[in-house]
Amino acid sequence: MEHTEALRIVYDTIDVMNRQLPAARRLLxxxxxxxxxxxxxxxxxxxxxxxxxxxxKVGEAVGATVQLLDDEMLVEGSxxxxxxxxxxxxxxxxx
Amino acid sequence: xxxxxxxxxxADFNVETLARYMAHTTLPxxxxxxxxxxxxLPALAAGPPGSDWSAVVWTRPxxxxxxxxxxxxxxxxxxxxxxxxxRVHAAAIAQFAGRARSVFVPTWVLPPFERGRxxxxxxxxxxxxxxxxxxxLALADGLRDQPSVFLLDASRWFASVxxxxxxxxxxxxxxxxVTPAVIEQAAADIGxxxxxxxxxxxxIVLLDLxxxxxxxxxxxxxxxxLNLGGHDHVGEAxxxxxxxxxxxxxxGVQLALVSRNDEATALEAIDRHPEMRLRRQDFAGWRINWxxxxxxxxxxxxxxxxGAESAVFVDDSAIERARVRAGVPxxxxxxxxxxxxxxxxxxxxxxxxxxxxxxxxxxxRTSMYAAERSRRCGLAASVNLDEWLQTxxxxxxxxxxxxxxxxxxxxxxxxxxxMNLATRRLSKLEIxxxxxxxxxxxxxxxxRDRFGDSGLTGIVGLHFEGNEAHLADFLLSCRxxxxxxxxxxLHVAVAHCRARQAATLLAEHRPGPRNRPCLEFFRxxxxxxxxxxRFIWDASAPYACPRWVTxxxxxxxxxxxxx
Numbered sequence: 052m053e054h055t056e057a058l059r060i061v062y063d064t065i066d067v068m069n070r071q072l073p074a075a076r077r078l079l080x081x082x083x084x085x086x087x088x089x090x091x092x093x094x095x096x097x098x099x100x101x102x103x104x105x106x107x108k109v110g111e112a113v114g115a116t117v118q119l120l121d122d123e124m125l126v127e128g129s130x131x132x133x134x135x136x137x138x139x140x141x142x143x144x145x146x
Numbered sequence: 147x148x149x150x151x152x153x154x155x156x157a158d159f160n161v162e163t164l165a166r167y168m169a170h171t172t173l174p175x176x177x178x179x180x181x182x183x184x185x186x187l188p189a190l191a192a193g194p195p196g197s198d199w200s201a202v203v204w205t206r207p208x209x210x211x212x213x214x215x216x217x218x219x220x221x222x223x224x225x226x227x228x229x230x231x232x233r234v235h236a237a238a239i240a241q242f243a244g245r246a247r248s249v250f251v252p253t254w255v256l257p258p259f260e261r262g263r264x265x266x267x268x269x270x271x272x273x274x275x276x277x278x279x280x281x282x283l284a285l286a287d288g289l290r291d292q293p294s295v296f297l298l299d300a301s302r303w304f305a306s307v308x309x310x311x312x313x314x315x316x317x318x319x320x321x322x323x324v325t326p327a328v329i330e331q332a333a334a335d336i337g338x339x340x341x342x343x344x345x346x347x348x349x350i351v352l353l354d355l356x357x358x359x360x361x362x363x364x365x366x367x368x369x370x371x372l373n374l375g376g377h378d379h380v381g382e383a384x385x386x387x388x389x390x391x392x393x394x395x396x397x398g399v400q401l402a403l404v405s406r407n408d409e410a411t412a413l414e415a416i417d418r419h420p421e422m423r424l425r426r427q428d429f430a431g432w433r434i435n436w437x438x439x440x441x442x443x444x445x446x447x448x449x450x451x452x453g454a455e456s457a458v459f460v461d462d463s464a465i466e467r468a469r470v471r472a473g474v475p476x477x478x479x480x481x482x483x484x485x486x487x488x489x490x491x492x493x494x495x496x497x498x499x500x501x502x503x504x505x506x507x508x509x510x511r512t513s514m515y516a517a518e519r520s521r522r523c524g525l526a527a528s529v530n531l532d533e534w535l536q537t538x539x540x541x542x543x544x545x546x547x548x549x550x551x552x553x554x555x556x557x558x559x560x561x562x563x564x565m566n567l568a569t570r571r572l573s574k575l576e577i578x579x580x581x582x583x584x585x586x587x588x589x590x591x592x593x594r595d596r597f598g599d600s601g602l603t604g605i606v607g608l609h610f611e612g613n614e615a616h617l618a619d620f621l622l623s624c625r626x627x628x629x630x631x632x633x634x635x636l637h638v639a640v641a642h643c644r645a646r647q648a649a650t651l652l653a654e655h656r657p658g659p660r661n662r663p664c665l666e667f668f669r670x671x672x673x674x675x676x677x678x679x680r681f682i683w684d685a686s687a688p689y690a691c692p693r694w695v696t697x698x699x700x701x702x703x704x705x706x707x708x709x
Contacts, residue, residue: 067326070167070171070326071166071170072170073169073170096160096163099316099319100163100316100320103313103316104325
């Protein structure tokens with residue numbers, strides 16, 4: 052998948068998530084934004100909603116069912132740590 | 147959406163995402179609270195956090211009915227067993243509703259992958275889908291007499307997002323089967339319902355003409371050249387859109403025209419085109435000229451005594467939409483599709499018209515506005531206002547609050563902004579409870595004249611304390627403002643004070659966003675000002691009734707009507 056397409060999908064997912072968050076805690080559309088980790092703004096429910104929404108959007112883009120929700124993916128150092136790392140992961144893996 | 151809204155969630159699944167969505171997007175600034183998810187009966191029995199809270203009670207059918215759960219497992223179950231469980235659930239909701247402002251209950255749906263008995267699934271006594279449909283009907287029947295409980299059709303939410311609505315993965319991970327796509331649909335419907343209950347539903351649609359109600363520009367092709375109806379798929383789409391608007395008017399939503407056209411040419415098309423579904427009498431008013439549309443909208447709303455917050459503006463031109471959006475704060479200007487085939491769908495998707503009641507006044511509102519146009523034409527021809535009022539042959543009938551006028555009274559309480567002394571927003575239950583106290587008296591006013599019946603348009607609430615009477619509520623529909631109905635209501639209020647031996651009538655204006663006209667009325671009413679917003683009438687004397695108004699007071703404590 053093109054990197055720009057992967058970034059658009061991640062940003063679309065951020066749009067969905069931000070509608071569940073108070074204005075002061077909304078995720079910035081920036082490669083440095085932390086998704087999973089000590090500085091992250093999402094709680095556990097938010098992270099699961101984020102990943103499942105992302106799965107759905109990536110699935111729509113590639114025309115196949117996609118599996119991203121995995122306990123190992125949701126720890127520090129995983130591709131879900133930041134928006135930039137996640138975008139790279141989706142683009143290179145082709146999800 | 148009011149930031150003072152309070153919304154409580156009770157569910158047998160994790161409904162936190164919906165609560166967050168509503169608190170941060172649908173109802174920004176509102177307070178939300180979520181009961182611990184699980185069996186809902188304990189939470190229903192505990193009641194809401196306060197009587198000013200509304201609630202959403204969202205359950206899954208298999209947790210409400212064990213019979214249904216067993217039916218899903220292909221066990222033979224007695225039909226009545228499931229319905230009895232539904233009735234218990236409905237009774238618990240009804241009891242809860244007595245302590246809440248309003249309650250919204252999404253209907254039960256089956257997941258799309260649950261095929262039940264396949265081709266037998268709608269067979270009575272066998273099918274799971276059939277059983278669930280009966281359970282939903284039993285729930286509706288069980289809550290029929292609860293005026294503050296509203297069933298919301300959840301099947302629409304799931305259908306509108308297709309296969310993206312239901313996620314077993316989400317269920318396993320979070321104990322919520324509902325995806326964010328359905329959450330957004332649910333939140334929009336719940337928000338619209340809250341708006342409706344609070345009297346914030348939109349009441350008028352202002353429409354363009356060319357390429358919206360018909361295809362083509364009437365000023366260029368004449369009415370005979372318009373594409374409307376007939377054996378043409380585009381013409382049929384325009385005619386169908388007009389039909390949808392007519393249906394909307396039957397719900398009590400007014401239609402009006404704001405069009406850049408020559409008025410005579412446009413009205414000729416409306417009157418003469420054989421395929422027009424909407425005719426001149428279907429419109430509460432119009433501004434058809436070459437002036438600025440935003441100014442036309444402002445002028446027309448002023449003529450109809452409606453605020454911009456009551457109005458929706460629909461135009462096929464993005465430029466005109468942008469102009470009105472910028473020039474008329476508060477008006478709703480939806481994006482509009484270019485393709486006429488999508489007009490009906492675009493209108494149907496607007497959630498801003500949802501109302502908790504449909505009253506006789508709603509059904510006849512268009513003809514009332516047509517009558518008002520006739521009155522205004524008479525006013526223009528009259529030498530002065532009093533002379534005009536005398537020609538109207540106004541009659542006012544006063545009745546105590548009763549079951550048959552409760553819906554309309556609640557509508558007035560929640561919709562009336564301008565002539566509203568205290569701007570108390572009360573639900574039907576709250577109104578009924580308040581009027582039931584012996585020290586309170588709630589009077590309704592029906593207004594008619596020679597042009598037609600305006601229906602129940604005024605309310606006076608009196609609270610008696612010692613030898614004083616307090617005007618708790620004084621509200622009058624903008625439809626009949628300025629016709630001396632205000633003075634007639636004061637006349638009746640004072641008569642009731644005198645009948646109950648109250649020495650004084652006190653009125654206190656509580657400022658709201660748009661009720662300054664009420665303050666101005668009281669300043670010129672003849673009541674003695676006690677402060678900038680407090681007024682007193684010495685009830686030893688009657689308050690004169692306008693001599694051209696005939697009053698029939700069916701709620702009178704005494705039989706003689708005062709002069």
